[in-house]
Amino acid sequence: MPIEMPRGLPFSVDTWTPNSGRKRHHFLTHAHRDHLQGLPARSFYPIYATRVTKIITLRHLPQIEEGLFVEIEVGKTVLVRDPEGDFSVTAFDANHCPGAVMFLFEGAFGNLLHTGDCRLSPDCLQKLPLKYIAKKGSDICLDYLFLDCTFGRTTIDMPNKESAIQQVIKCIWKHPNAPVVYLACDLLGQEDILVEVSKTFGSKIYVDKSRCAECFQALLLIAPEILSEDTSSRFQVCT
Structure with a gap:
């Protein structure tokens, strides 16, 4: 669930309350x-967001x-002008749904990583700047970390995305x-399953x-080549 940024920071992330409205910059993770x-x-x-x-x-x-929107894409850094001091923002893939990103803020207020909703895999971590994922004892670190902990206390052994998709494909093969x-x-966020099913079974x-x-519009945007207009198609999305 989105939460308010601490007082003193000039930006908000994913919140649109009266308090957030007083911030000078707004960021939308997905x-x-x-x-x-x-x-x-x-x-x-x-409002900064991916296209x-x-x-x-x-x-x-x-x-x-x-x-209102200012586009910022994965792997890109933008310099945000602010009367209390300019700061930079870099977008990283959040491995969550189409367009979803984590934001890394660097400025006079310190270094802050906001993950939004994310599937924080080892691959995601490796894409962050090395100075923030260095070994213990490094002089450079994050001052603030806003981390998606939706399943932080679960005892369920969850598969990674690739394994989960393969489970679906194996079920179809049976x-x-x-x-x-x-x-x-x-x-929104389940499109990778459909793309892999389409690719595997041709x-x-x-x-x-x-x-x-919503599903149709998302696929039309990111994978229009897998869409069929034939209502008798073997593979069909249902609600």
């Missing part, structure tokens, strides 16, 4: 609806002015004569535009 609650249709200050997050957000909330395969993958996937609008 376009899941719980991170868009309260986002105003108009603002005097910019994909911007597009999905505008589809969810068409009343928002597109001109039923070679099934005339139709229904995939309950209509949520078949496009039918998504009902009216019943699974």
Whole structure:
């Protein structure tokens, strides 16, 4: 769940409360609806997000002015001008859903990493600057870390994304004569499953535009080549 940034920082991340509204800069890690609650249709200050997050957000909330957004892509650093001191922001892949990023802020206030919602795999960590993932005893460290701990206390042994996708594919292989395969993958962030299924079985996937609008729009944006308009397709997304 998004939380307020500490007092004194000139920016907010994923929060749109009256307190956040007084911040001079706003950052949006991804376009899941719980991170868009309260986002105003108009603002005097910019919203930094990836292009994909911007597009999905505008589809969810068409009343928002597109001109509010400043695009920042994975691996890129932008310099943010601020009256109390300029600071830099770098976006890193959050391994969560299309367009989702972690933000690394560096300025006079210190070094701050906000993960947003993330699947923090070893690969994600290795993409962070080496100075922040150095061995114990390093002089350089993060001053603030806002970490997604949704499953921090779970005792469930969760597979990584690749293993989970392979489980789905193996299940399909076990039923070679099934005339139709229904995939309950209509949520933003499950597109990788559909892409791999399409690639593995050499078949496009039918998504009902009216019943699974969010899934259809996301795939149209990131993987249009796997979409089929044939309602008799073997692979179909269901809600």
